[in-house]
Amino acid sequence: MIDNDKIDTADREGEDLREETAEAAPEVADHDHAAKLEQELAKARQDVLYAHAELQNVRRRAEKEAADARAYGVTSFARDILSVADNLERGLAAIPEEVRSDERLKGLIAGLEATGRELNAVFQRQGITRIAAMGLPLDPNRHQAMLEIPSADAEPGTIVQEMQAGYTIKDRLLRPALVGVAKKAD
Numbered sequence: 001m002i003d004n005d006k007i008d009t010a011d012r013e014g015e016d017l018r019e020e021t022a023e024a025a026p027e028v029a030d031h032d033h034a035a036k037l038e039q040e041l042a043k044a045r046q047d048v049l050y051a052h053a054e055l056q057n058v059r060r061r062a063e064k065e066a067a068d069a070r071a072y073g074v075t076s077f078a079r080d081i082l083s084v085a086d087n088l089e090r091g092l093a094a095i096p097e098e099v100r101s102d103e104r105l106k107g108l109i110a111g112l113e114a115t116g117r118e119l120n121a122v123f124q125r126q127g128i129t130r131i132a133a134m135g136l137p138l139d140p141n142r143h144q145a146m147l148e149i150p151s152a153d154a155e156p157g158t159i160v161q162e163m164q165a166g167y168t169i170k171d172r173l174l175r176p177a178l179v180g181v182a183k184k185a186d
Contacts, residue, residue: 071127071170078128078169085123086164088116123167131166133159133177142166144176154182 092112100109123129131142138145138157146163154160159179166177 072172074126075169075172075174078123078126078167078174081119082167082175085116085119088112088119089165092116127170128174129168131168131177133162133166133179135159138179138181142168142173142176143179145181146178147180148183149180150185151182152185156181156183158182 092109095109099105133143135154136159137155138159143159143166147161149160151158151160158181159177160182161180162177163180164175164178167174
């Protein structure tokens with residue numbers, strides 16, 4: 001077994017001997033001083049590298065947050081305006097054909113349709129896209145199943161009805177599509 005007291009005593013004696021030698025030989029003292037300065041320099045260099053790396057991480061994080069703010073800052077507004085687009089679409093779909101052919105209302109209907117097209121163009125410019133749903137398999141990340149509909153024609157799990165369109169903004173889900181999914185016919 002190693003005796004720690006003996007090791008500590010030997011270390012202290014070695015340091016004492018080194019100090020005595022350093023007093024007698026200035027080049028040893030200069031060498032020790034130079035070695036100590038080199039250690040301090042190496043530590044300072046390491047600290048500068050760590051600080052530089054931390055600065056780069058902070059800058060990268062800030063740039064990402066700024067890019068996200070630019071890309072997704074309109075998310076709340078976009079969600080609100082989607083209900084306006086839904087109501088406009090439902091209103092246009094509810095106009096019967098005989099009303100559409102009425103000459104007195106053609107200008108009004110054309111204006112409403114133009115408003116719908118412009119709203120879609122604004123969505124496209126802002127990176128807001130409609131989620132495809134009809135005839136596709138249910139994707140729980142993009143679709144929200146509201147009901148199951150018995151169907152002999154469609155595979156179970158396939159979307160056969162879209163109650164409300166879903167949208168994404170850039171690569172994030174803005175609103176899931178509300179859908180009806182086929183199930184095996186009884």
